[in-house]
Amino acid sequence: MAQSTEVAQLNAARNLVLGDAALYPQIVNGILPIVGANAKPELRRWGADFLAETFASPVLGTAQKEQLAPGVLQAIRDILLLPETDTAVLQSLVQCVASLYPLVFRHIINHPEDSNSWEIMNTIKHDILRRMDTFPCPVKICCAKFLQRVVQVQTPSHVADPRRPDQNETSLAIVPRNHPLLAIPHLEAESSGLLDRLLDVFQVEICDPLLVNATLNCLAPLIRTRQSISNKIINAILEFYPSKHVRPPFTPTVRVSVKSMERTARAVLVNMLKKNPSHPMLGKIQLYIERLMQSRLEAPDESSRKRALPNEPVDGLDHAKRPLSYSQLFTLTQDAALSSFDVKQLPPDLVVKITVPLLAQVNQSLLTQAIDAVRTRYQTVTKEQNQMRLQQQAAAGGEDDDDYEPEYQPMEGADNTSDVASVIAAEAPDVQPDLVSLGPFVLPQPPPMSEEEAGEVGRSAVARVFSMINIAETAPSASKGKSQQHPGFTRLAGSNFDRDAWVLLLTRLATRAPAGLEGGDKLGKGKQTPISDSIRETLYRYILEDFRGRLTIGITWLNEEWYNDRVQMKAAAAARDQGDDEEPSVATHYDTWVSRLLDGILPYLDGRDIKVLVRFLSEIPEVTIPITQRVASLAKDPERVNLCVQALMYLIMFRPPAREMCLNTLEDVYQTYEEARPAAGKVLAKWRPQAIRPADSAPAPQPEAQTSATAA
Structure with a gap:
């Protein structure tokens, strides 16, 4: 009665x-003597x-x-020193200590003189770690x-504001370097060891599903x-796959346990990816989640079956009625243990x-022998x-079918049909022809x-x-970001189905497909535009x-057009050398379309598009x-x-075959446009100094201070 009164x-x-x-401080300090070790x-x-509830x-x-x-802390330490066997008391005390540890750690950071509290906390921690496995x-x-x-407290965290440590998370990041009680290297080493101990639950041969799920939730x-x-x-x-950490028999309880561990691991990783979609281990995590979806236990539940299958054949035709499985067809070894191994595990x-x-x-001869053995086995079984199917059809037909002859009057073309049927019957004598054969x-x-x-x-x-x-342009490319080697004109147009493949297919339809069909009046006069020109347009x-x-x-x-023009001109020259009566004419397209494309692009270029123009010209x-004009x-x-001069200067420097042509064009620009003379003159002074006017080549007067500084 007294106990019930105290509890009330x-x-x-x-x-x-x-x-x-x-009222928490008053109540907590008042109940400690009542609920202590005595x-x-x-x-x-x-x-x-109550203590676990208070600090949580x-x-x-x-x-x-x-x-x-x-x-x-002292009251908790005294209770833990007792030979306590009450699971509820130990469970609540460990929960309370888990809530207390960050609070005591921050208290020691701010009050380094309170060494007694830190000593008691360490004693409690070591006692829990020592007895944890029992x-x-x-x-x-x-x-x-x-x-x-x-581990969370003794690992550095991100410091949002170093000027306000009270607003930051409790971790090693807020511990002063010269703290008398908290040695940072020692605490880091201890947290690393405790993390390994926490992760050991994934390494044991047979794991506890409840402990695994709790650990996964703590790791998040x-x-x-x-x-x-x-x-x-x-x-x-x-590296943790729940289905590998269970042992038969696969009871419904085991299946539920495995499924719960898989679901918890998947939920932890999926929630992490939601908060960080660009995680560097995204590919590995997605692969692991897919494998979890596929790694269900495949062992059958024997308790749900009505009866087991018979081990002996039902009759003498058992093997003929039941076709062989793939494993029986391809198994060549005589080792029973190896034959019964399920590779799907x-x-x-x-x-x-x-x-x-x-x-x-592998030895090529042995591989050939194995393939021949499997082929022979397959032909025999087939x-x-x-033969068994034909015998069953004949037995099912009965004797009455032999006496029945349908009245069939062949229509026109029956001779041709009968010939085809006779050929089929001659080639396959084992197969009975149908009564009515269609042509x-x-x-x-x-x-x-x-x-x-x-x-x-x-x-x-x-x-x-x-x-x-357009669809391929908006869809993400699987090969984006990977270095690819382009084999040039010999690459396959349909090697993959991205945007480049469709563009290459179109360009080759426009250039190579009608090659040799466009000369003269072969397409006729007054007809519609050829399909190749429609593609080009x-x-x-x-x-x-x-x-x-x-x-x-x-x-x-444009590269495809130029290549096709050169191939056609080479073929025409070869035909002309052979002395053909009709000299072939070649329709070239490169000059036409490069000019049209340049005319469409140039009006929209501004001074910032130097990279676009230089890339096109190069x-x-x-x-x-x-083009230069x-x-x-x-x-x-x-x-x-400047856009004009820089583009021509690039061609002069890096395209030697077009250098003289571009220098002539740049000289015309220099002579024609007065605004272009300062920029064009600098280029011509290096490559064609004789084209510069004497007035433009004279150096500009320098200030006196700058001249003296240069002389110095």
Whole structure:
């Protein structure tokens, strides 16, 4: 009765602090003598629960908790020194210590003279760590939370404002270098060892699902707040596969446990990726999540079956009725243990690592023998199954079917049908022909299309290809960011299905497909525009819509046009040398379209587009006089004079075949446009000094101070 009265009074005190958090200091200091080590088990259980609740309460301020923390340490230490076996008391005390450790750590930072509190805290910590492996599972779960708090406190964190340490998170980052009680190297080494101990739960052969789930939930804050150890934690999780840490029999309880561990690990990683979508280990994490989805336990549940399958054949035709499995077909070894091994238990990446070196070292003759053995086995089984199927059909047909002869009157073309049936019967004597054989069905030829219809179909096909270019342009490319080697004109147009592949396909349809068909009047007069010119016109408009972003497409197209022109001119020259009666004519396209494309781009260039213009002029296959004249036209605008001169200077320096041509153009710009003379004169002074006027070549007068400084 006295105990129940004391518990009722303590519950009344708890109700008071729940109603008014300001009473916490008074109540906590008042109950410590009542619920201490000398109290009865029921009172100690109530006191441990109340202390754990107090220091985890969100309504009590952190400053008040820090003031109360040193006063309760001695009471907790005295209870832990007892041979306590009550799981509830130990569980609540470890939870309370997990809440107290950051508070005591900050208190010691601010009050280094209070060495007694830090000594008691260390004693409690070492006692919990020493007895952790012997605790029951509920207490081990609380110990995992305590380890997480210790590692979090004794690991440096990000300091938001060094001027206000009270606003920063409790960690080693706010500990002064010369603190008399807190040695930073010692604390870092201890936190590293405790983290390894926390991660050991993933390394044991048979794990406890409750402890694994609790550890995973404790690791999530460390991954989020401690960047220095997050990669180590993630790697430990990525190496953990729950299905490998269980042993048969696979009961429903085991299945639920594995599923819960997989779901918790997946939730931890998915939530981490939500907060940091650009994590450097994104690929590994996604691969691990996919493998978790596939690593379900495949062992059947024997308890859910009605009865086991018979081990002996039902009748003598058992093997003929049941086709062989793939494992029986391809198994060549006589080792029973090796034949019964299920290779699907191995991870796919491990299978790849094993298979590739083995295939590289396999004996070719042995491989050929094995393939021949499997082929012979397959042919034998197939023949037996076909014969058994024919026997079953014959038995199912009965004797009455032999007496039935349908009245069949052949129609026109029956002779041709009977010939085909006789040929089939002669080639396959084992197969019985059908009673009614039909002749081969041939689709009628489509009506011929007119030239206008063919052109319309071609233009619609081109429009569909351009729609694919737009889709590929907006879709992310799998090979983006990887270094690729472009084999030039010999690369395949359909090697992949990205934007470049569709563009290359279009350019080659426009340039190479009609090669040799465009000369003279072969296409006729007064007819519609050829499909190749339609593609070129569409490409031209497509590039001009966004010439800065699609400049690569234009350069690729012009290179294909130039290459095709040279191939056609070479073929025409060879035919002319052979003395053909009709001299072939070659229709060239490069000069036309490079001029049109340059005319469409130049009006929209400004002084900041020097890289665009220089890249275009440097990557097109040939620079001609019309191209340099169009570049020279930029000098008409005083704001684009430097753009003109810099583009011509680049060609003079880095395209020697076009150097004289560009120097002539630059000299014309120098003579024609007065605004361009200062910039053009600097280039001509190096490459063609005789073209500079004497007045322009005289050095500009320098200030007296600058001349004296130069002489000095």
